[in-house]
Amino acid sequence: MEATFNPPQLPTFVPTGLATAVSTPLPTPKNNVAAELPPPTITPQPIATTTVTQLPTSTPTATLTPTPISPCSKRIPQDDLFTIVTQTYGLSREYAPQDLVLLTDYLPVDVTLGFPTELRQIALQPLIQMIADMQSAGLQPRILSGYRSYAAQAISWDKWNREEPERAAILSARPGHSEHQLGTTVDFGSPELAGIVGIPDIQFHTYFYQTSEGVWLAQNAHRYGFTLSYPRGALEMTGFYYEPWHFRYVGEEMATLLLDLEMYLTEYQLLNQPEPCIP
Template sequence: MKSNHSYLILAFLIIPILSGCAKGNTSLHPDFKISKQELTDVVRSLPDGIRNNILKKPQCFLEFMERILREDPAYTVLVDKSHSLTKTYIPKDLININDYGIPVTKKNLKLRSIVIPDLKAMEEAANLRGIKLTIGSSYRSYTYQNRLYSHYVKTEGREKADRESARPGHSQHQLGTTIDFYPIEDNFIETKQGTWLSENAWKYGFSLSYPPNAETITGYKYEPWHYRYVGRDVAYIIKRYFLGQQEIFLQFFNTHKKFFMERIIS
């Protein structure tokens, strides 16, 4: 009996050691087959601050990634200097913003219907703080954007136009989920509306597309009025993990979407 007891003690001592050795290969989240090393390799090319945020709380990161992978893909479509929409792309569920009592600067401004619930909730929350949010621009067709860009080129030259206006097909406004809040001016961040949005828009699924000091990343100058609706989960992950850099997240997500999809445990 004494001998068997010794073997049991030895077994209990060995099991934790073996478990510790295997820790690096265990999954980080119950819904994914992803090890710590695999995640580390995937995020290796990200800026230090973003990479560290992810690796500090990988389970929470993967929880939001799992949700995002199951959401409307329109939230994560990459539209930028290098990725475009077709000339014929028109969202099917465009509706008039006016019909929902949301302040606008002109009639017939449209957005996709998926934006309205959170936009309305955000507008009401701002109102409770005595702040009136007004929309100055929303959905733009390919044709409209072509005219707008051509106007900028004609009046300001191509180099400046490319910093301030998207070429046709490359505008987030064509998605029908992007808003320019009024007034559309460089000092918008200094207004009550601009300050409130910078602190609270992410809570309602809106992300600032062209943040300050990010022109080398986005290709556009700082636009404190330009917000894209990406849904609450995407907006959270951009703010919490990606330091507010929407472009970096969307590039990362679209590059590695297949990697994460293949490792979801269905």
């Protein structure tokens, strides 16, 4: 977001201490007494010369003091729902949200698959409602991932680079550069994916968009405050390939705005927010 600077109103300086001349009328003579008196003798007096010294004009100069930004490696956001995280702008290894909750305490095992997945409290109720509505529509949504710490992301990055080096950039992010560290991001799965792809037990694939769960999320997630982080065509700006399973909670207002503008979150952020940290 480009910051718009409104220069401060310059103060008007009014010189003080200068005398103001006031004309005082002479008294009116009574009973024409003054007419019978001889004219007064007037002794010329020296004329006082007033020297007016020009006061200096003060012109304050407005100076912009840029807000200092720290290196991304030391960046600890204040649990902002709109924190920018890309392959360029990362987070400190020390950052962790303060309101994480365990999803297995709120959702059935056929959704969480028994994984100890955590999510920020602010996104919990919208997620629960969205899952309930999906199930009511006959769908079988699965949550494959939620919050991941810096250390957990490092393990994930190493795993995918070791097991599927050609697809690692699609399946994972470098530690400190994953939206999952924000605690507001969910990776969804579908029992239909293996049959569509033709690979048993596969959990992540771009063909997720063809599953019933993927179609429903693409059409309805914004109503619950979730937005697709990495749509097609976002690679150049986000550094991530298409991830139809990766949804981030930003609140219903922002999610709907992005849908109406036909924009994705990172695109909107980089166009409307200042640089968050020094890469």
